[in-house]
Amino acid sequence: MSVITVERKLLEKNDFIAGELRKEFLERNIFAVNIISSPGSGKTSLIENIIPSLNYKLKVSVITGDLQTDNDAQRIGALGVPVVQIITNGACHLDANLVRDAWNSLNKDVNLLIIENVGNLVCPSGFDLGEAAKIVIHSTTEGDDKPLKYPQVFRNSSVLVINKIDLLPYLNSSVDIIMENALSVNPHLDIFQTSCVSGKGIDELTSWLQQNCLK
């Protein structure tokens, strides 16, 4: 019983801070997205592709979370955008308090804030970070059935990006089945198919981000 109480208190505290962040993002007209996926599904590569595709039409900042290393911040920083690396030291998801600390160290004159969560398809889905939209990335290499096995993250997301479609000829995965399974969990998902190798689908995803930033 004590566990439930403590968890509820932690979530209440998280939701309070997330609410404050959401209010600030709205007031400043900043579109914030929380990108969630398994390890190695291509979150960082997608961000590396989205930023040049935006062609400097939007001011972007990135907050990136990892258990260890600042590899991702180095990769994204090389594109010339402001980036903060959160190293969670083993914790399995970002929370609103960590994001607030990172956000407060950034210049706030931005249109788009990209938050790259820890690579984990389970725990990040339960933690509101003040984002306007959660984006779940699903690599074709992970098979067809993940939306059914890990429904919460697909249910809580606004967008599904099916990534690494260049590998489809070498896999048993079917994009149609991934989409069918994802839509059975959440019929409101906007779905994009992307490849960071061929560049396919990146412009469509970037357009979606731009449209939401200009709303």
Add this chain to the structure above:
Amino acid sequence: MSVITVERKLLEKNDFIAGELRKEFLERNIFAVNIISSPGSGKTSLIENIIPSLNYKLKVSVITGDLQTDNDAQRIGALGVPVVQIITNGACHLDANLVRDAWNSLNKDVNLLIIENVGNLVCPSGFDLGEAAKIVIHSTTEGDDKPLKYPQVFRNSSVLVINKIDLLPYLNSSVDIIMENALSVNPHLDIFQTSCVSGKGIDELTSWLQQNCLK
């Protein structure tokens, strides 16, 4: 502070039950392995390949964990081995109590108990299930740097299986760098390279399991 206390109590309870399971497995001469990976790295496919490769030389049972669905138990059950599906209803890892319940519903006359954890490279690594060895699966599609970003699971494992090596010609990943990174975190890892498409490396992994069952 209360969170730390509760977590410690939970871990103490988990470790107590895991210790009881380990004692029982030793007494019954059962080799138990705890397989951990990201979602879609090929845990179930590897088990589907290991069981026929054992050629009925060992009696095997499987406990498989998922947030939702009994897909994995159905796939493994089709091979004719006893299997129990644990559906965690959203929980991000197996714990010793869940495994004990599953184990107590199985026939105990086995040589090898395979526990397939929830697909998550973070949380399962901290929970002892009474296993003799943790086996971490790393798909080549996840890139080279995961051992550095998710060090705990690589540090706590006895074996690293680098899976989906058939896809290497289409990826930027390097098996040499994955191995170098993994060994920098844990120099004692036994490493196998496998493909469930070509069958490469499956017999070597199976031999390792057989040798440990006969110890």
